[in-house]
Amino acid sequence: MKLFLILDVALGFLMARLRQSVVAAVGVTFGVAMFIALVSFMSGLNNLLDGLILNRTPHIRFYNEIKPSASQPVNRSLFFQDAENFIRSVKPKDQGKEIYNSKAILQALKSDPTVIDVAPKAATQVFFNTGVIEIAGIVNGVDIQAEEKLFRFSDYVLEGDINDIANSSNSIFIGKGIADKLLVDIGDVIQVTSPKGDISSLKVAGIFQFGLAEIDNVTSYASLATVQKLLVKPASYITDIQIKLTDIKNAPATAVALSKEFGVDAVDIQTANSQFETGSKVRTIISYAVGITLLIVAGFGIYNILNMLIYEKMDSIAILKATGFSGRDVQGVFILLSLIIGLAGGLSGLAVGLGLTAIIDNIPFETASLPTIKTYPIVYSGIYYVIGITFAMVTTFFAGLFPARKASKLDPVTIIRGK
């Protein structure tokens, strides 16, 4: 009943100053809408840019690194154990690129619950031959199903069906850069020379484009078996094992642990791509800062209008107090007034924000580097709307609080006697 009465009085005041109230609410609407549009768009961009690298990067990659042996033979000798051994001109040792015992490692990783999936890879450098020209490149022998699951390979395919890699032997997907240089298209056959000098003929089954020239110009994909055949290696030959974890944050710790367990080198995504996380963070901070600044500016608008309203309605406040409304009731009236403006402005801000993001979502954005992206990226997430409306309400509450406290302290005697 009491709240109802205060609401009633607040609405009365609101109606008396409808135009200013609407202007104040529009300020909040603008703030909330821009906040939502900005954050949704920025998050979309973040995902897009991160996706460029991070989607194609495993959380942990196991491989054999070329490096010197950790323990040199002289250190193992019992005779020199107590001596200080100086070894000069140590050379790195190539243990070969093959990961030993790969079957067992794959098996162990696949049964690990913290691992989403495992993608084995056999990569090798090759030459693509056209006429007398040799173009250096890389062939990645992959399990295409796992590759698709972990890295969404098909997002980057311009032409061809990725299942052809697995289904028809001796088929290959080549980067757009290579295809342009070799002047080949789907169905053409290209000559590939392995590092050992063996020449194979592979049929082009598809063309992809990752959007990074350094990759598109050198990389190609074929099935594991095709690459193993190319290199004349057994079916267990694998040079890389790539995994994705359920929680990317655990990657560094897991990498260290698994590396020790399997005796293979491991590198985690954070170490390999630390700059991307920094970029995303900065962009997120900027968009939140701009959005919140807009809302605070809107808050000042409400503050101004309420102050003006209180000045205008001094007589009314005085009479309310004289007829038995307490200071707290009067404070309630003005805070409620502010919250009504905030809620109305905030809710319409959510709607306008959704509309703005929908518009941005439909603006064409075509770039050669991102074949599957047709429009500007947007992330639709309820949490942005919750943050937007919450912050709008908090801002308007404080914008209303100070004028309301002023009104509650007004002395009716000075106003009534001042007449």
Next chain:
Amino acid sequence: MENEPVLRTKGICKSFFDPVENKVLKDVTFQIERGSFCSIVGKSGCGKSTLLYILSTMDTDFEGELYLDGQSLRGLSNMELARVRNEKIGFVFQFHYLLDEFTVLKNVILPGIKLGKLTKEQLEHEAMGLLKIMGVDDQALKKPNQLSGGQKQRIAIARALINKPVIIMGDEPTGNLDKKNTEIVFDIFKELSLERKQSLLVVTHDDDFARRTDRIIEMEDGRIIKS
């Protein structure tokens, strides 16, 4: 309780300190019996309005004792004082102070809704009765800014009566009105006093008005010189 005076003061003193100490009320002691129609008269600056605002609980910065309806008002919190004003005191000011945002009817029932003893429907019924007594019941659904000064003042009186206060206080209630409307307002007060046994305390400097009340309290220089 019935024999207790509706309003009783003992040794009320009040000073303003701006710019120098100025004692405006000096040991004011008096009482008002139930159902009497009193007026306070005096020259400008004699402290009569100051006294009224102390009696009305809106000014709490004074020394002395104040009893309303047998209850001491010393040391009550602002919330409690607001409740006392709401329930026991009706105000009529020189200026009508109606809220232009609401209809006449709403203006009248607002203190009643605040008190919360009656439902809105009961209050509206009550308010219509009061407006009828005031002769302005046909204006109930208009906004106050569409009415004349005399009509507004009559509505202000209806508002003062809505919670059946033990006393009505008026600060120059006819100060802004012409002869004819002054007459109407006085007649209403007189009628309330006679028929409803309503206690009334009115500050005025209209001697003609004061002469026709039951009792005149005359003030000079912060003291009651005749009552």
